Amino acid sequence: MKFTAGQIAAMINGTVEGNPETQVHKLSKIEQGEPGSITFLGNPKYAQYLYQTNASVIIVNSDFTPEKPLQSTLIRVENAYTAFAMMLDAYNQIKQNKTGISKQSCIAETATIGENCYIAEFVSIGENVVVGNNAKIYPGSVIGDNTTVGDNTVIYAGVKIYSDCSIGSGCTLHAGVVIGADGFGFAPQSDNQYQKVAQIGNVILEDNVEIGANTTIDRATLGSTIIRKGVKIDNLIQIAHNVEIGENTVIAAQSGIAGSAKIGKNCMIAGQVGIIGHLEVGDNVKIAAQSGISTSVPANSILMGSPAFDISAYRKAYVHFRNLHKLNDRVSKLEKQAGN
């Protein structure tokens, strides 16, 4: 697949600066650009590479001003990162065009499969399952009874979805994801044993949700664990029973959210964060990596620490923490002076 800078610019609503006939046939990282490749400048931190790259075409933001003359042809767009993403996506969709239902799958007679689906070998689809049009289900995935999967959703290999769940349209579930396992609910008994509390709710993923590899989302005790539309969840994350996560919130790898917590819209939660149960995190909250949220949090907060508080206060406290021996020495000196 060869394209000219002009063709690509037309595809991503950009304007060419340089030779619109410049041809490219592959993608590259800006720091490794070879002739014939196209790359982009998203993070200004990498601007230095612009002047030494051999990439033939570079996508840049419209307001970018080079500090030195450039050899590459530029395509200016409103947002270079987004434009590059659009381009990659088009390329990727050409690559992943599997369809057909494998004879080595196992589909219940009561299940309904939409048009143009891919159902791979060793996929198990339970009673009354409904799979929408253009859905793709990779080898070894298991869809439990009564679960629905929306149009255009991609379920990669070895995903396990329990019964009675609802997966929206345009979702992506990566390999090893588990949806709808029992919430962790046990009633303590007088003899120190625990009696299991049956978990008879379900999990709802709304549209355009992406779930990373080996992440687990437990079913509700009653009602639903709900992941609202546009939410993006990374790998190895734990979402406990009855949690609700608001639209377009993003959560990085290995974070965990305990039972019945309610997370707002447009939040950004970094990696390895823990959020305890039965609290509310407001909209637009940002939480730094490894933080622990132990109380409800108002909208627009930016937090750090375990337990977490305001990030700039945390950072200030942490500088003092690093220098505690100096503070201690200063107090010792004062004590000496005071004859203590």
Place this chain on the structure above:
Amino acid sequence: MKFTAGQIAAMINGTVEGNPETQVHKLSKIEQGEPGSITFLGNPKYAQYLYQTNASVIIVNSDFTPEKPLQSTLIRVENAYTAFAMMLDAYNQIKQNKTGISKQSCIAETATIGENCYIAEFVSIGENVVVGNNAKIYPGSVIGDNTTVGDNTVIYAGVKIYSDCSIGSGCTLHAGVVIGADGFGFAPQSDNQYQKVAQIGNVILEDNVEIGANTTIDRATLGSTIIRKGVKIDNLIQIAHNVEIGENTVIAAQSGIAGSAKIGKNCMIAGQVGIIGHLEVGDNVKIAAQSGISTSVPANSILMGSPAFDISAYRKAYVHFRNLHKLNDRVSKLEKQAGN
């Protein structure tokens, strides 16, 4: 399925307060109760909802005293949470009554399968495996050679159990669990390379153990990694080789226990806790979320922090930490006064 308050009260050893003929046909959360539903008051925090719920029947603790008149029929029991759990469990068991052995499974000729089992499609059962009566094994699970699975145990989809392990009776293993992978043991060589230490022990789960989705429990180098009866382990937890966990201990999601650590009975370990190897945690210990345990811990301790120490001491220290700038300012003022 319709039941009267009187029928349910008889089932859970309760006494009816109100009309014993009140009918219910579904379950609800207390804050969402609709007419015809049954709910319960477990956490006093939710008592406010009692006065506005439309649930027809509410299970409450026997010592509950309403502050206002109530419309719903009450069933008084010793422990409302436990009683509700018993009811849900009965309901759930009616729902999950799969049996039969799929022709699309793969069972070694030397394996023994008990009576009334469910062995789903794409299940692999190795040489000399013994599966007890009434066991259920969901699609895509793999049971390695010589492993035994006790009566009434449920193994959900995509569980992988390596060879030579022992799973007790009445256990529940959720989707994606891995039992018996090699412990992480490598002997450093003089050239910076590592030589693998073969892991030839196994894993033993005693009876009534529940393991959450995608949790991993490694086999012992020699001997056994042992999970004692009644232990409840949440999702995405790591249990390393040669660990032993005492009866009825409960561990929340994403915690990790390093090699050869020995955890006591009736402990409560919150989420994202780390426990280093070769130490002992006594009985009845409680550990707060995200704590790190780096030394042995006596029975009945309550701990927090990384490294962890007594929880109330930690909380006090953390308040001072949050206010370190103030302490610093106070010292600066004293220094000024002293002419330092």
Place this chain on the structure above:
Amino acid sequence: MKFTAGQIAAMINGTVEGNPETQVHKLSKIEQGEPGSITFLGNPKYAQYLYQTNASVIIVNSDFTPEKPLQSTLIRVENAYTAFAMMLDAYNQIKQNKTGISKQSCIAETATIGENCYIAEFVSIGENVVVGNNAKIYPGSVIGDNTTVGDNTVIYAGVKIYSDCSIGSGCTLHAGVVIGADGFGFAPQSDNQYQKVAQIGNVILEDNVEIGANTTIDRATLGSTIIRKGVKIDNLIQIAHNVEIGENTVIAAQSGIAGSAKIGKNCMIAGQVGIIGHLEVGDNVKIAAQSGISTSVPANSILMGSPAFDISAYRKAYVHFRNLHKLNDRVSKLEKQAGN
């Protein structure tokens, strides 16, 4: 299988101290040694057990000097742990000698399978996959299109490898591992939604890499996520897109490394560590459990804390932290004396 101390000594280049005709037929831990068993003394912490064990043969380091008379026959070797490991490994390889290609597997016609392989039931092997000689692939694993698997590599049950990846020779991938899922890359849009950035790179595992159960290694956005030869990665670890990990680095369970971080050679990263993206960790760095690395780190550093700094400075600061109430009291006393 019975062996004499003399036979074993010959196998592991040791010298016998005691009766070379002493027979053993099983392995034991030093603290549980029974007659007829062989064990070893690796960690000096366990030296006390030497004098009470009933093990018939004990492998010890050549420089070991007993404090009391010993009943067991000793085999002296340069490194007792390594020698014991060699012995276990020989034993384990006899145990795991599966070969043959199951008729219940699904192998694309364009795939190439080497000699003497084991391809179990319910394994899916995609288009153009190349599997080397003596490779073993356990039940339910999925190898995506165009991926290569080197000679002598073992892929345990339920591993999912996406398309276009490269797995070296002599690697071990434990059950539930996911290789090559999409990196977590999304471009924020003006309406708070995120547009997925297609992830079209791959993952490369060089030779002799071991990956623990349920660990996830994401494919690069462009280029490759690279795990260099000899790296050992424990369970439930997250390796994000475009990360590179240097030779012989070891990472303990539940750690996470964010996108584009570059980790040096021979590092030791303990459990539950987080490393943020786009930074460099030098060679031979050691990082304590639960630490958070937020800036680049020079070679040979030893770090602790979140954010992490020099481990001895951290430990000192933490002692002061634990005693902050005392420092506070001392300042209060000074203030009183100063009339503040």
